[in-house]
Amino acid sequence: MNLKGSQAEQQAAEYLQQQGLTIITRNWACRAGEIDLIAKDGAQLVFVEVRMRRASRFGGAAASITAAKQAKLLATAQYYLQSIKSTPACRFDAICIDDQAITWLKNCISA
Incomplete structure (x- = not known):
């Protein structure tokens, strides 16, 4: 992961x-x-995808969560749930950082 990505994840976590x-x-x-x-x-x-875009000319951060990315997140979450041997209530959120604006999209991916 690049420095910008790790900074975005830190910002999202905070x-x-x-x-x-x-x-x-x-x-x-x-x-x-x-x-x-x-x-x-x-x-x-809550499984959280963090996306960051400096400019919105290609649709912004939210638009970068493609159907393929969503499928990959769902598959990865299934592995995580198997690893903890539990099936709690779950949801998929996204933290989208466009320039400096943070948008929290709750329950944005359906399992």
Whole structure:
């Protein structure tokens, strides 16, 4: 991961913590892919994709979460759930950073 990516993930983690979430792990990886942040929001497990764009000429950060990326996130989350041997209530969120604006998209990917 490049420096900008790690800075975006740090910014996203801090933002989510300010909103009351607890960060469980960062950059959880398996053969299916990687999940940027895994957090707890009350009893709910939250898989978070962090996307950053400096300019929106290609649709901005949210537009960069393609169907293929969503499928990869779902597969990776399944591996994570198998690794913890639990199936808590889950959701998929995205933190989109466009220039300096943060947008939190809750439950933006359906399993």
